[in-house]
Amino acid sequence: MLAPPLLFAALAALFLFGMNRSDPDQLPSAVAGNTAPPVGLAPLGDMATFDDASLRAGGVTLVNYWASWCAPCRAEHPQLEAMAAEGVTIYGINYKDRDADAQGFLAELGNPYAAIGTDSTGRTALDWGLYGVPETYVIDGTGKVTFRFAGPITVEVMNAQILPAIAAAQ
Numbered sequence: 001m002l003a004p005p006l007l008f009a010a011l012a013a014l015f016l017f018g019m020n021r022s023d024p025d026q027l028p029s030a031v032a033g034n035t036a037p038p039v040g041l042a043p044l045g046d047m048a049t050f051d052d053a054s055l056r057a058g059g060v061t062l063v064n065y066w067a068s069w070c071a072p073c074r075a076e077h078p079q080l081e082a083m084a085a086e087g088v089t090i091y092g093i094n095y096k097d098r099d100a101d102a103q104g105f106l107a108e109l110g111n112p113y114a115a116i117g118t119d120s121t122g123r124t125a126l127d128w129g130l131y132g133v134p135e136t137y138v139i140d141g142t143g144k145v146t147f148r149f150a151g152p153i154t155v156e157v158m159n160a161q162i163l164p165a166i167a168a169a170q
Helices: 005-021 051-058 070-087 099-109 125-130 157-170
Strands: 060-065 089-095 115-119 137-139 145-150
Touching: 051 060, 060 070, 060 125, 070 089, 070 099, 070 157, 089 125, 115 125, 115 137, 145 157
Parallel strands: 060 089, 089 115
Antiparallel strands: 060 137, 137 145
16 A cells, blocks of 8 residues: 555656756766776777877877768867967877778868877677767876767857866866
8 A cells, every 4th residue: 555655756766866866868878987998999900099198198189989980980079170270288089990091081171189090899888888979088197087978069069068078177
């Protein structure tokens, strides 16, 4: 007799909790708030690559997953170029792409990355909890992921979310 009202109350509480998320459009992150997962990447051509120590070198950095076959990656590229021109250190991870295609993408659009590696198998992406490309992580100077944004960085996203996250991580 008491079970139906208790079950109803529990379901109502669960629905209210789910509806009160701060940003229902943003996917949850498995790594935000934790130390950045290990980075095991192959080099892209003769470009400089990065490793775990690079993410813990003392400055705030971005890690950006991208691919040449990704149209939203092409759309966000001008914002990455603008941030790099302002001194933001951005490490790129080329995701499940052919090296020649990735190098062509950067030759055409410019290279905003301080260093870059390839994740041709997607193993590193699994460790990072990647939903898809593009996806960008803000890393503080100790290697902790302080913010994750899934999707293309527009001018609005850059100004309202990414740059404030960078400032907060310093």
